[in-house]
Amino acid sequence: MLIIKEIDFKYISMLLYIVRRILQIIPVIIGVTLLLFTLLYVIPEDPARLILQKGATEQALENLRVKMGIDKPLYVQYWRYVKQLARGDLGTSYRYRRSVNSILAEHYPNSIKLAFVAIIIEIIIGIMAGIISAVKKYTFWDTLVTVSTTLAVCVPVFWLGMMLQVIFGLKLGILPMSGMGDGSIRYYILPAIALASVSTAFVARMTRSSMLEVISNDYMTTAYAKGLSNFKVIGKHALKNALIPVVTLIGLDLGALMGGAILTETVFSWPGVGRVIYLAILQRDAPVVIGGTLILVFIFVFMNLIVDILYAWLDPRIRYHKREINV
C-alpha cells in the first residue's frame, strides 16, 4: 500500500513538473514571436518596394500594401501574424513568391541528415576522448585531449570547414569538397566534422569531468576490489553513471547544431535550411530569414523542454528546484 502511494507521488510530481515547464514555455514563445514580428514588419524598409523593385508606380505600391495589410495599425498586424503562425503558415517569400513553408520543407531533411551524422561523430569521438583522458589522467593522452578541446572551441566553424576542404578535398583529393552530390556518405564527412567540432569538444570535457567524479566514488574501489577487469569497471560501473549529464548535453546540442548549420552549409554549399537562410539574407528576403529562424528557435526550445523533463525523470531533486542553465 505504502509503495503504491510512493509511486503515485512520483508520477504526480513528475506530471506537475511537466505542466509547469510547459507553462513556462508559453511566455517565451510569445516573446520570441513578438521580437521576430518587430524585426520583420516594423524596422525594415518597405516590403512592397522590395517585392515590386524599382520603377513601380505609387498606385501599385499602395495596392500591394493594402493587399499585404501593412497599411493597418501595428497591433492589427501582429494579431494577423499570430493567427497566421497559429495556422502554421510562415508567410510568403518576397523573392520567390512561394510559401516559406514549402521552401523550408524542401531543405529541412538535408539539414537534419547532416545534424544526425554530426551527432554520431560527437557521441563516438567526444565520449571516447573524454573516457581516455579521465582514465589516463595527467598523461600525454589527457594533455592531448585537453589541448585539442581548448583549441576546438577557439576555431570558427567556417574556417575549420575551409581548412578541411583545402586539406582533404584539394591537396589529398580523397573527399568531395562541397555539395551533396549523389547523397553518399562521402559527401557528409567533411561538413559533419566541421559542424560537430565545438560540440565534440564540450562532450569530451563533460565526459572527462563526470568520469573523474564517478571514479573517485567508493563503489568504484569496491568494483576493483572484487577483482573485476579494468574494462568491466570502467565500461559497466563508471560509464553508466557518468553519462547522464553527457546525454543531456547532447540533447541540448541538437538545437545548437541547427544554428551552426548556417555557417557550415554556406561553406560546403550544402542544400539545407541553413544555406536557404544565408541566401535569403543576401536577398533581403525577411520572411524566409525570420521563418527559418523561428523554426530553429522552436526546435531549440523544444529540445530544452525534453532534456529538462528527461533530467527530472532521472534525478528527482530537480522537480523541486529549478535547473539553472550553464552559461
Add this chain to the structure above:
Amino acid sequence: MILNMNPDRKRKKDDLEVINEIIIEKKYARSSLYKDAWRRLRRNKLAMLGLAIVIILIMIAIFAPFISPYDPIERIKEESSVSPNGAHLFGTDLLGRDIFSRVIYGSRISIQVGIIAVGISALIGLFFGAIAGYFSNISDAVIMRVADIFFAFPYILGAIAIMTILGPGIVNIFIAIGVLGWAAFARIFRSSILSIKNKEYIEAARALGASNYRIIIKHIFPNAMAPIIVYATMNVGTAIIVEAALSFLGIGVQPPTPAWGKMLSESLDYIDIAPWMMLFPGMAIVITVLGFVLLGDGLRDAFDPKLK
C-alpha cells in the same frame, strides 16, 4: 565565538593575535579578493600566456598604422594574388592588397567588437541583474522571463536575424551582439547578489542606515564582480567569433574595411588558387579567441581555487 568556547584557549594566545601574526609574517596585511586572485593568476602559466596574447593584440590594434607595411585598402595591380614572400609576408589578395597589413588592421575591428559589444551586454545585464536580484519580487520574475526569451535564441542565429534587419555596419554589430548577450550577465549577477545579499556585512550596512543604492554600489557590487569578470573575458572570445561569422556571411563589416571574417569570405572562391588568403585571417581569429579563453579560464581558477 565558537573558538573561544574551548576553555583551554584562554591560556594560549588569543585567536586574533595568532591571525594577526600570520598576516604580518606573510605580508598579506592588505590582502583582498582581487589581490589574492592576481597572485594566483600570476602563477598560472597558461593564463599569463592568454594575458600576453590579449595585451599584444590590443597593442597591435592601437599601433596598426605604424606596424603595417602597406595601406590595407590600397590595391597594387601588378601584385595581385602573390604568394607569401619577403615583400608581402602573408602574400596579397586578388585585388593586390597586402594581407599582412589587412590582418593587422583587422585586429581593430575584432578587439573593438569584443570589448564594446561585451561592455554593452555587461552594462544592460548588470542593471537588470541588480534589480532582479536585490529587489526580488515581481520585477525579478518579469526580468528573468524576458531573459529566458533571449536564452531561447542560439547566439549566432539571433545575431543573424538582427543584422538582417538593421543592415550591415560595425555600430549595428555592437548593438546586435551587445543586446543579445545581456541575459547571461543578468542571470550570473542576479545569482551572485542572491548569494551575498543576506550576508552579515550587508545587514550591518543596512543597520547603519545605508541606502539601497549605497549598499548595491559600495558593498554588493565589489563582492559580486568576480564571476562577471570571468564571464565577460570568455564572452569577448565568443563575440569575436560571432562578429567574424557575421562578416563572413556578408552582414557584418562592409568592404573595403579589413575584417578577418570578411577576408575569409573573400577567399572562399579562391581556396584552390590562393590558399594563403584564408590561412592567416583564420589563424588570427584562433589566436585572439584562444588568448581570451585562456585568460578567462585562468581568472576563473584564480577567483575560485576550489573549482579547479
